[in-house]
Amino acid sequence: MIQSVFQPDDTPIVKLENITKRFRTSRGDLLACNDITVQVDKGISLGVVGESGSGKSTLIKTLQLLERPTKGNVWIGGQNVTLYSEKRLKPFRRRIQFVAQDPYSSLFPNMTIAQNISEPLYVHGISDKKERRDKAAELMELVGISLSYFHSFPHELSGGQQQRVAIARALALSPEVLVLDEAVSSLDVSIQAQILNLLQRLKKDLGLTYIFISHNLAVIRLMCEQLAVMYLGRVVEQGNSDEVFRNPLHPYTRSLIAAIPAFTNNGVTPLPSESLLGGNRPSATDLPKGCAYQTRCPFATEICFREEPKLEAMGNGSLVACHNAMSASDNA
Amino acid sequence: MNRAMSLNSVIGNREQLIGARASSWRRMWSRLTKNRKALIGAIMVFLIVFLAVFANWISPYAYQQADFTSLNQGPSLSHILGTDSLGRDLFTRINYGLRSVCIVGFGAEFVELTVGVMVGALAAYKGGWVDNVLMRLVDAVASFPSFLISMILVTMMGRILPVMLLAVAATSWVGMARVVRSQVLRVRQTEYIQAARSMGASSLTIILRYILPNAMGPIVVAVSFGIPANMMAEAGLSLVGLGINPPTPDLGVMISEGQQSIMSYPWQLIGPVGVFIIALLGFTFLGDGLRDMFDTRSRR
Numbered sequence: 001m002i003q004s005v006f007q008p009d010d011t012p013i014v015k016l017e018n019i020t021k022r023f024r025t026s027r028g029d030l031l032a033c034n035d036i037t038v039q040v041d042k043g044i045s046l047g048v049v050g051e052s053g054s055g056k057s058t059l060i061k062t063l064q065l066l067e068r069p070t071k072g073n074v075w076i077g078g079q080n081v082t083l084y085s086e087k088r089l090k091p092f093r094r095r096i097q098f099v100a101q102d103p104y105s106s107l108f109p110n111m112t113i114a115q116n117i118s119e120p121l122y123v124h125g126i127s128d129k130k131e132r133r134d135k136a137a138e139l140m141e142l143v144g145i146s147l148s149y150f151h152s153f154p155h156e157l158s159g160g161q162q163q164r165v166a167i168a169r170a171l172a173l174s175p176e177v178l179v180l181d182e183a184v185s186s187l188d189v190s191i192q193a194q195i196l197n198l199l200q201r202l203k204k205d206l207g208l209t210y211i212f213i214s215h216n217l218a219v220i221r222l223m224c225e226q227l228a229v230m231y232l233g234r235v236v237e238q239g240n241s242d243e244v245f246r247n248p249l250h251p252y253t254r255s256l257i258a259a260i261p262a263f264t265n266n267g268v269t270p271l272p273s274e275s276l277l278g279g280n281r282p283s284a285t286d287l288p289k290g291c292a293y294q295t296r297c298p299f300a301t302e303i304c305f306r307e308e309p310k311l312e313a314m315g316n317g318s319l320v321a322c323h324n325a326m327s328a329s330d331n332a
Numbered sequence: 333m334n335r336a337m338s339l340n341s342v343i344g345n346r347e348q349l350i351g352a353r354a355s356s357w358r359r360m361w362s363r364l365t366k367n368r369k370a371l372i373g374a375i376m377v378f379l380i381v382f383l384a385v386f387a388n389w390i391s392p393y394a395y396q397q398a399d400f401t402s403l404n405q406g407p408s409l410s411h412i413l414g415t416d417s418l419g420r421d422l423f424t425r426i427n428y429g430l431r432s433v434c435i436v437g438f439g440a441e442f443v444e445l446t447v448g449v450m451v452g453a454l455a456a457y458k459g460g461w462v463d464n465v466l467m468r469l470v471d472a473v474a475s476f477p478s479f480l481i482s483m484i485l486v487t488m489m490g491r492i493l494p495v496m497l498l499a500v501a502a503t504s505w506v507g508m509a510r511v512v513r514s515q516v517l518r519v520r521q522t523e524y525i526q527a528a529r530s531m532g533a534s535s536l537t538i539i540l541r542y543i544l545p546n547a548m549g550p551i552v553v554a555v556s557f558g559i560p561a562n563m564m565a566e567a568g569l570s571l572v573g574l575g576i577n578p579p580t581p582d583l584g585v586m587i588s589e590g591q592q593s594i595m596s597y598p599w600q601l602i603g604p605v606g607v608f609i610i611a612l613l614g615f616t617f618l619g620d621g622l623r624d625m626f627d628t629r630s631r632r
Contacts (some may be wrong), residue, residue: 007429086534093532108522110545114350123533137350147349173531 011078013176013209015039016098019072020050021058028285032058033069034233039228040177045203045210047220047241049256050230053284056213059230060181063211064098065089084330094124097170101182103162107154113140113165114150120172139168143244144196160191164198171202178202179211184219196222221245229253232284232292235311240316247316249325251297299324370621376614380607384430391424396579404597413603416589422603429583430607432576436497437559437611438568442557443501447509449551455509456516467513470506478503484566486574493576500565504558511554515547524545549626556619560612566607583608 021033029140032055040046050056061067065074065081073082076092084092097120100106107116117139118132127135140147145157146248163183170178180199184192196219202208203223212223220227220241227241229252237250248254262269282288282295291297291304303323311319365371383390390475399419407414413422455466485499513614519525520543528538570584578585583604590601 066526066529086532090532093530098527098530100523100527102523108524108528108542108546110542119528120531123528123531125539150350169527279388 012039012041012075013077014211015073015075016059016063017073017075019059019062019069019074021055021062021067023072025285027283030285031233031287032284033062035072036230036233036235038235038238039075039230040211042176042211043207044226045212045224046210047214047224047227048230049215049217049220049227051215051281053232054230055233056230057181060098060179060211060213063096063179065093094173095175096177096179097173097175098179099163099170099181099183102186103159103166104154106166107162107169109154112151112153113145113157116154116165117168117172120169124173128171131148135172136168139171142171142202157174158191160194163187163191163195165199167195167202169173171206172204175208177209177211177313181210181213185214185216192219198221217234217245217256227320229256232281232287234292235319236293236321237318238311238320239316242292243316244318246249247318249314249316249318249320250293250322251299251324252293255296268329291321293322367621367624370616371626373617373621376610377618379576380430380611380614381434382497383427383607384434387424387427387431391421392428393421393424395420395424395428395581403582404593404600405440406597406599414597414599416586416600417593417597422586425581425586426583426607428570428581429586429604430611432493432496432580433563433566433583433608433611435493436500437563439497439503440501440562440565441555443498444505444562445507445551445555447501447505449512451505452480452509452512452514453516456513456520463513466509470509473503476503477607479565479568482569483572483574486569491555491574491577493580496566496569496576499569499591500562504561504565508558511550512547515550516543519543519547553619553623553626556615556622560615563608563611563615570579 008232016036019033019036020031023030023032034055036055036059038046038048048056048059058067059146063074065084069082073080075081076095079092081089081092108119111119114133114136118136121127121132121135137147137150140150145161145164147170149157149161154165157165167178167183183199184195187195199210200223203210210223212220214220224241227237227239227244228235229237229244229250230244231252237244237248237253244253245257260269280295282292288294288305289308290306291300291309292303294300297304301324307323309321309323311321312325314320314325338560383402397420399415401419402411402415403419404417405411405415405419411421411423413426415421416425416487451466451470455463481503482499486495489495489499525542530543533541566575566582567584567587570582571588573588575585575588586604587601587608590597590604594601
């Protein structure tokens with residue numbers, strides 16, 4: 001139904017097609033993902049932004065097939081793997097690896113750094129002990145951890161080092177796609193910069209493609225060619241990230257970008273007016289009729305309360321789900 | 333040639349940086365020996381278990397061998413802990429008594445561990461109504477007065493070792509089930525288990541390789557505290573006259589007999605009680621030490 005703005009030459013590495021994920025809760029159904037379609041082609045990293053509760057994490061869990069979608073399909077390398085058993089899924093899992101937000105809790109606490117890094121090789125039964133050891137040392141050098149930590153345990157390392165270990169472990173299976181779920185947000189700003197540099201270098205050297213989940217727009221702009229903005233389980237704007245940043249069309253995207261404090265020559269950019277950020281977010285279990293953003297949108301018109309907007313291609317190539325996208329951008 | 337050499341030096345350098353890894357046994361050992369309390373506990377436990385296991389070889393007499401020429405004798409070279417009212421060697425009887433105590437202590441703990449791990453792990457794993465039913469069963473059993481249940485079981489089924497063992501284990505497995513359940517629940521929802529799943533590890537690999545090793549600490553600690561608790565329960569039963577049938581020696585029985593003659597022949601109480609204290613303290617110290625050891629935060 002909805003096509004990505006990037007027409008692939010060959011099959012995309014990952015494609016999420018009309019993903020809908022519904023959770024049953026005591027307060028009613030929670031629609032974590034509502035008909036989301038994104039695809040990731042080789043070399044075109046995807047950034048996903050959205051506030052907490054927007055369905056980013058559920059989308060990623062679905063992509064990892066830790067959660068199966070209620071509706072929709074997950075394609076990996078041109079194969080629909082949505083309903084594959086764990087066993088059949090295993091070779092596909094190799095191609096997409098995952099770096100979690102909190103590196104410490106995602107590393108095996110009972111294993112050394114080297115064991116942690118080479119664990120994926122063990123799980124996939126690819127190499128013997130000696131080869132795993134060599135590979136671990138190699139990966140440690142690649143991500144810049146001193147080999148003197150080879151036999152250390154995760155809790156003996158700093159947060160930045162732990163994140164490097166997590167990245168090394170994710171790289172052990174030579175994946176095509178690396179999913180980074182808020183991978184730098186738990187780190188100090190200076191450490192963040194180091195990790196981002198590392199990620200940029202790896203992207204170039206290993207030809208990796210990233211799926212970068214973050215609420216830090218600047219980070220996404222730095223790392224990703226493509227951007228999807230999520231709001232309450234829907235993709236509200238999607239497109240070339242440079243284009244979206246230069247010319248955001250959805251009012252939500254615009255408020256996000258306007259809320260980035262940036263240094264100017266003589267101070268800091270003023271934060272946006274109340275009207276752009278005001279209003280309350282509706283509960284995810286009790287969405288209003290029509291556009292989910294209506295409660296906060298300064299441009300909402302009568303149709304927004306009546307009809308849910310669909311993602312539509314705009315003049316600049318972005319896909320936007322807003323009835324008033326054009327007029328809203330004119331008003332700005 | 334040149335390149336090969338530099339490559340070799342790179343690899344040599346690498347090995348140098350990596351260094352040798354202390355084996356996990358050696359690391360455990362060094363951590364244990366650094367903890368003096370745990371070390372003392374371990375030595376005491378070793379001593380107790382040694383006496384119990386090798387009772388036949390160590391003991392100078394047979395435990396039922398009465399010597400009516402030397403009744404109620406104090407400690408001497410031929411009877412280092414004295415004799416009892418039938419002239420039997422107390423040291424010998426304590427060794428064999430330790431054997432019963434250890435069989436009940438370890439055996440009941442083994443039963444508790446087996447049942448507790450199965451119930452706890454199943455409850456945590458399945459969740460939902462299985463968890464609910466199992467844990468309500470655990471709550472129900474936990475609300476029984478455990479000593480009373482043990483007494484009833486022993487009275488009904490006879491005063492023999494296997495019955496004592498089961499009587500002690502009958503109610504105390506619930507603690508283990510709770511510990512195991514909470515550990516499995518805790519580990520199961522950690523991010524590294526998610527990481528393992530997204531790596532493609534099978535359920536069996538996840539349980540054996542990631543959940544169990546990381547859930548182990550508190551379980552081991554619970555075991556090392558459970559053993560002396562079982563010994564206490566067994567001694568308690570003996571003390572109220574529900575111990576193992578004589579003439580099989582039993583520490584609890586010996587303590588209750590010694591207590592009757594405390595004024596005239598105090599060694600008949602001091603010997604068994606002293607050894608029993610060593611056993612209880614040893615396990616408790618060891619448990620404390622193990623708890624410190626498994627605490628990853630303070631692990632060095």
